[in-house]
């Protein structure tokens with residue numbers, strides 16, 4: 001497994017793959033890898049000849065009061081996991097390579113109508129930073145396919161739109177959300193949770209599942225379904241809700257009437273840890 005740091009080495013590696021006519025899959029991550037990330041890696045290996053995983057804690061997607069400095073960096077453990085999975089290369093660039101200019105002064109990529117909703121309200125920097133980074137990654141590594149988790153459903157939808165709008169010739173593959181045994185969506189930030197918080201966090205999935213069951217029992221009012229989720233989550237005040245919505249999976253606009261295929265999206269804080277989750281009806 002190659003570890004690529006410089007853009008020059010990366011371009012050379014990528015060109016060699018192209019010359020051989022091999023297909024290339026890219027899995028962008030911020031490291032601190034878990035089974036959710038590895039599921040993307042396995043899907044890339046299933047669909048592509050060569051798999052490259054990028055590991056970069058992207059400064060432009062963190063707000064000034066967010067956890068950029070504290071975000072877990074576990075390169076050694078990550079490399080071992082990826083080697084075991086048979087990954088061909090890790091791309092781990094420096095901030096100076098990704099952002100030769102100061103992040104804020106650099107060219108921005110912004111998907112206005114989708115980036116200002118939901119997570120974009122409480123994290124106004126977030127999707128702008130994600131799009132700045134992912135568009136740069138796609139230029140460094142012109143993969144055939146790039147793999148993203150449905151866990152970050154708004155992010156996945158925004159990246160699909162960015163790729164369409166900017167005519168980037170990479171196929172975006174959405175992969176299913178992987179959960180802990182208690183139902184909590186796996187996330188690098190779960191390691192911030194204390195034992196009781198980890199148990200409490202499983203309520204997110206339980207509440208979403210109950211709402212989905214109500215839908216299958218005949219309830220089609222989006223208002224009733226989302227109100228039910230909120231009341232289940234805030235019952236003992238442990239979870240500080242950010243938002244809970246039922247949306248169209250392509251436009252991300254809120255749906256008044258629930259229908260099969262619509263997406264429940266929920267976000268909240270347990271202590272200082274922000275968690276998101278999603279379930280398809």
Ligand code: AMP
Nearest residue numbers: 029030031036148149151152177178186
């Ligand atoms: P991150 O390192 O948090 O930026 O995530 C990198 C990629 O892994 C993103 O496409 C995420 O959506 C995906 N991912 C993170 N957690 C999960 C999960 N529990 N299940 C599936 N994909 C995930």
